Amino acid sequence: MEEWDGVLFECFNGYFNSFKELAEDKKKNFDIKKGHSFRVADLSKMLALKLDLGSEEIRIAYFIGLFHDIGRFRQLIEFNTFNDAVSVDHAEYSVEIMKEEILGKVGVVKEDLVLTAIKNHNKFKLPENLSQQELQFSKLIRDADKLDILKVLTEYYSNRNSVTNHTLTWDLPKGVSVSKNVVKEIMAGKLVSKTNVVSEIDVKIMQMSWVYDLNFRPSFEYLLKNRFLETIYKTLPKNDIIIEIYRKVKMYVENKFMG
Numbered sequence: 001m002e003e004w005d006g007v008l009f010e011c012f013n014g015y016f017n018s019f020k021e022l023a024e025d026k027k028k029n030f031d032i033k034k035g036h037s038f039r040v041a042d043l044s045k046m047l048a049l050k051l052d053l054g055s056e057e058i059r060i061a062y063f064i065g066l067f068h069d070i071g072r073f074r075q076l077i078e079f080n081t082f083n084d085a086v087s088v089d090h091a092e093y094s095v096e097i098m099k100e101e102i103l104g105k106v107g108v109v110k111e112d113l114v115l116t117a118i119k120n121h122n123k124f125k126l127p128e129n130l131s132q133q134e135l136q137f138s139k140l141i142r143d144a145d146k147l148d149i150l151k152v153l154t155e156y157y158s159n160r161n162s163v164t165n166h167t168l169t170w171d172l173p174k175g176v177s178v179s180k181n182v183v184k185e186i187m188a189g190k191l192v193s194k195t196n197v198v199s200e201i202d203v204k205i206m207q208m209s210w211v212y213d214l215n216f217r218p219s220f221e222y223l224l225k226n227r228f229l230e231t232i233y234k235t236l237p238k239n240d241i242i243i244e245i246y247r248k249v250k251m252y253v254e255n256k257f258m259g
C-alpha cells in the first residue's frame with residue numbers, strides 16, 4: 001500500500017468515525033455507504049489502469065472514487081434519508097465536506113478537478129463547459145459509481161432470500177408491464193428519467209438504461225463479464241416489449257465493447 005493510500009484511509013475513517021453513537025439503522029446505512037465508497041474507489045482505479053492513465057491520474061481517480069459520496073453521511077444525519085429530492089443534492093454536500101474536512105488533510109492534489117468530478121457524479125447530464133480533464137474524471141466516477149450500484153442490485157435481485165431493501169426498489173408496486181414513457185425512452189436509446197418510473201419493473205428497465213450513460217470500453221467489458229443485464233432481465237416477466245428492450249440494450253453494450 002502506498003503512503004498516500006494510508007493518508008486517504010485515515011482521512012476517510014477519521015471523518016466516518018466522527019459520527020458517534022449512531023442508532024442501529026443509521027449504523028447499517030453508514031456501513032453500506034462506506035462499502036460503496038471503497039468499492040467505487042477500487043473500480044475507479046481499475047478503469048484508470050485499463051485506460052492507461054498515468055500514475056498521478058490513477059491516484060486522482062481513486063481519490064475521487066473514495067470521497068464522491070462523503071456527503072451522504074451528513075445527509076442521513078440531518079435529513080434521515082438518502083433521497084436527494086426531499087433533502088439536499090448529496091454531491092453538493094460532498095463538495096462542502098471535502099472543502100471543510102478533507103482537502104486540507106490530504107496534501108497536494110488537483111483540488112478543482114476533484115471537486116468538479118464529485119459535483120458532477122450524480123447529475124442527469126454533464127454540463128457542457130467542462131475541460132478535457134474535468135470531463136474525463138467526471139465520466140470515470142460516473143461509470144465506476146454505476147458499475148458498483150449495478151453489482152449491488154444484481155446481487156440483491158439474484159438472492160431471493162434477501163430482506164426487502166427499499167432503497168433499492170424504491171417501495172414501488174411490482175407492476176405488470178413497462179410504462180409507456182419508459183419504453184419510449186429506452187427504445188430511443190435514452191436514459192430513463194426517474195419521473196417516468198412508477199413500478200418495480202420500470203425501476204429495473206431504468207437500471208438497464210444506464211448503459212447509455214456509460215463512457216468507457218472497460219466499463220462495458222466489466223458489465224458484460226459480470227452479466228449484469230442478464231441478471232436483471234432474468235427477474236423480469238418475459239413479454240414482447242421486455243424481450244425487445246433487453247435485445248436492444250444488450251446489442252448496444254456488445255457493440256460498444258467490440259468498438
Ligand SMILES: [Fe+2]
Nearest residue numbers: 068069121122
Ligand atoms: Fe453518489
